[in-house]
Amino acid sequence: MTGGREPSPGWTEEQKAAVDQLRRECLDLSATVLTHPYGETFQGEEVVKERMRLMREARPEKVVSPSDMTTAA
Template sequence: MSYDYPKKLVQLQLAMAALQAEYARFVADLPRSVVPLDAHEGREGLWTARDPSPGYTEEQKARRTAYEADLRELSAQVSAHPYWASLPPEDRVAARQGLKKVEPGDEQAGE
């Protein structure tokens, strides 16, 4: 089934997808723990050896917190958009999954 998503809803979804990708790149480069941790040796079958972790800097903590707040806000705007109420309940999950597949330049968006 094809859905005629409102333009604003598509814009919100695209903004959220872009921010999720940016956030994923950011956290991939963070130390393994928020607080500093010493290295430890692994023990076969029980745990893995780990290098020391310097912990997050204050800037890294602030940026992560900001990313997460922005993602929550975009997620709330998408999930609470009035468009969803215009659909029969049995179509909402499929419509939401379809929206997640919209890409920049897709002509699916209505006005």
């Protein structure tokens, strides 16, 4: 026991299988995005800039208001 916590029991076989499946899906989707014909319309630095723009559009940053923040001790 470390840090006052009980040791983790670890993941179940079902949880391990779910993580493996999600990792495979993530790799497949990454390959799909990287090889999509849309990317061929850009050259050089434009490729990276467009990818970053798409990522920002897909995952807009969550704005946290000061009232939602807590002060660290």
